[in-house]
Amino acid sequence: MRALLSLVTGVVVICALYFGRAVLIPIILAVLLSFLVAPFVDLLRRLKLGQVPSVILAVLVALSVLTAVGALIGAQVAQLASDLPRYQVAVERKIDAVQEKTVGRADAFLGKAATALKRISPNRQEEIRKSQENQTASPIDAPMPVEVHEPSPSPVELAQRFLSPIISPLETTGIVLVVAIFILLQREDLRDRLIRLFGSRDLHRATTAMDEAARRLSRYFLAQLGINMGVGIVISIGLAIIGVPGALLFGVLTGLLRFVPYVGTWIAALLAVIFATAVGPGWSMMIWTIVLFGVTDIVAGQIVEPMLYGHSTGLSPFAVIVAAVFWSWIWGPIGLVLSTPLTLCLVILGRHVDRLEFLDVLFGDRPALTPAENFYQRLLANDPDEALVQAESLLKERSLSAYYDEVALEGLRIAHQDVLRGVVTADQLKRINESAMDIIEGLEEVEDVVMAARPDEEPPASLEMSDREAGIFHEAPPAHFDAASEGHTSSVLCIAGRGVLDDLAATIAVQLFRKHGLGADLAPYERFSRTRFDEVDLTGVSLICVISFDAAESPPYLRNLLRRLHQRAGAADLIVGLVVPDSALEGEAVIRKTSAATSFKELVEACVAAARLQTTNGVSWEGLNPEEPVPVADSGKAPAVVPVLRGA
Structure with a gap:
């Protein structure tokens, strides 16, 4: 029932987005515009300009910029249209060249094919000719031409025909500006109402989600706007140097189309390349245009964007493509432009709402597995x-x-x-x-x-976990202990538990011991089992580590092993790992004098500390001549036959 309810809810939401796009698109545009203008409003408020004047001034600046961009595009299009007769000769020459290489060859091929068919079936051609003559001579009535004359449109109809394409965008723009002004004026009040509506039970989570959404969207929009403006300027200057007409127009189009993820730049590049191919006297203008767009896109996408807001926006590449397809299907071209910020909002929502966590898993750029x-x-x-x-x-x-x-x-x-x-x-x-x-x-x-630990450095969006x-x-990395460099040389006998994975843990421990200057040897549990324990010689062993994943459950075999080791090597330091904190093994009376380690780090620390303590307290050698040189444990030999340092 829960899965069915989720499915029905998803279908209802998608239908609401599709059929309510006429109302939702202006509101969403106003919200995103408020995120973009909010830093400028905060700057004006810090300058003691007041809330209402700051909002109005910021919105007027945004409107002026949009108007200037629209006027610039219109002027450039009009100029290109007026200059098009100048490029007519070059365009016709290119078309003739293309036709000669494509259509001409196709006509030649078709002509050869027709000749071959005539040779194969000459009778068929004669039948076709006779059939055409009979149709011409038949008395069937030929169709009469018909002309349709529409009445002349009235002045009202003419005005409606010419003004309707202009009124609709102006109407949407007015709604967006009015809604954005009210959002900016009542940001705090709207935030409190949303928290009350959706997150009153968990104020911390709701506040964190909204702050993260506002911060990341503002950062994304500002960074993307700056990058797009820079790319547009570079493209305009580059095309002007190459000699492509309308360089400023293509620069503006590139800056605007870069809001469309992945393909926006190359849509503008395709338009510029086609125009350069048509008007250029040769093919060099087209080649240099392709090179310019390619180099600019690589530099902007691979160098500049990672420096400004990390290696990604917080979305996986798969999510960006799927979001572009989905939102363009729901809302058309505007949805394609808004796909990335809208999906980013959904991913942030999924990070803070448990039932929507699947959105973060599917579309977020964080690893799905730890x-x-x-x-x-x-x-x-x-x-x-x-x-x-x-x-x-x-x-x-x-x-x-x-x-x-x-x-x-x-x-x-x-x-x-x-x-x-x-x-x-x-x-x-x-x-x-x-x-x-x-x-x-x-x-x-x-x-x-x-x-080197960097606790104060904020990870980029792609590394947020x-x-x-x-x-x-x-977490701070563990300290590095090197017993050999300090003169504390001991040999550690590592005994793996009976579990099927204990040998792996013991092998890792042996590797770490040797890297920290301690001799270490690995022994399987079978050598220390109850039936074979009497065969073991622990003479000279000063450090023993018992490593097992069963230490958390404290099984009887492990307790018996520790008891036997205490009886046979009571003077040796005994360390048990890998113990889970607050496990039953820590309270065992049989190992009250035994150290317990919960990690490899603690295991290395305990062994190095024991080696230092043994050297500091002095040594005593059993069965050795004190005048002979002190032997050092060799990690390649069994500790049962190699003398090692032992506590006095």
């Missing part, structure tokens, strides 16, 4: 290459340990939950392990360096 979800999805798809590309992109802003904590660890936790639910097949589990190992191996050469992703890009 980095952790994307990581897990790539593991399921057995595509480690794309996951490595994502990792390289994130590592430009984050350290390696931060990437492992916020992306890989969270993704593996999602996989662990799916394994517990029994939805992961054996084949999928195999692919997950293989792909994850490929990713870990691909990051072997990456150093775990601290990245949801609340659940914000921590990944705005």
Whole structure:
């Protein structure tokens, strides 16, 4: 019923937009004009001009600009029409040349085809000739020509015929200006009424949504207006240098048509190229016109626009195309121009209204999946290459340990939950392990360096993320610990849990330990199980890490393993990860002297701190000659046979 109700609501809204376009278009234009003029009104109010004079002056300036643009276009069109006889010879010459290369060749081809047909069927041609002679000689009455004479129109009809195309745009313009004036005069009151109507239950969300919509739309319109004016000026100057007549007209058209996403510039370019081809004495004018439009569009779209308002407007390219098609179908050419700002309003609405979140997912430029979800999805798809590309992109802003904590660890936790639910097949589990190992191996050469945090920098529109992703890009990166450079050299024995994904987590931990100057060795759980634990020699082991995703549930096997390790290596520092905060494992009496780490960052910090403490407290060697050189643990050897630093 909920889905059916949503479908019916969508159909009703679309029908209302289509049949009510005569009323809605002026109102929407007035709202968008108010967003464009609002910064100028605020500037005038800061100059102590007063609210009403500021609004009237700003609207008069906007009206003057629109009138000037319309007059300029009309003057340029009239001038081109008056100068058209001057280009008639060039146009006729180009037409003859084109006909000679196309129609002439076609006529020659058709002539050859006709000759071939005559050779094939000469009798058929004779039958056609006789049939035409019989029709001419037949007494059938030929149709008589008829002429229709309309009465001369009256002066009223003439005035209506000539003024109706002018009155309709003037009427729409007047409505837009009047509505825009009242919107600007009562902005605060209208905002409060909308909040009361739609968001009285959640004032914070409603206020945030309206402020974001106003800020982003004003920024978009001002930036787009400035860019379009600049592009129009460049096109006018360039066409004037090339020698294309009506350069100012094509510059203005380019600036206006750039409000149409993606295709607006090239519509103006097509008109200019056709005109340059027709009036130019050769083909060089056409070529230079194409080059001018191409270079200008690339510079404006790929360099200037990202510098002003980010890499996009907050909409995906797919959304821009679909919106252009939809709004042009609903409202015609005006809808095509308004498609981007209207869709942007819908996307902002979807970010703050739960039931409209699908609009943000479908049309927004934010990633549909979080980095952790994307990581897990790539593991399921057995595509480690794309996951490595994502990792390289994130590592430009984050350290390696931060990437492992916020992306890989969270993704593996999602996989662990799916394994517990029994939805992961054996084949999928195999692919997950293989792909994850490929990713870990691909990051072997990456150093775990601290990245410069930029908490005060506002991300561009294309990088705006949801609340659940914000921590990944705005938390301070972890400090970098290097035990080897400080002389704290120890070996860490990493024991993976019994879970199917624990080996992956332990492998990541070993890699991070070695990058921070600690020797590290990985041992599977089977070597420390109850039946084989007596075979293990833990002599000389000073740091032990037990890493398992089961640490959150605190299963019996994990508690028994920790108890056995305490009994056999009581002097060693024991660290357990990856513990979920406030889990049952943190309260176990058997590990009250054990450190608990919830992330790889905390795991590295705990091990480096333990290595420092062991070196500071002094060392004692069992079974060694104190006069011999102190051996250093080699990460390539088993810790059971290599002496390591041990707390006094």
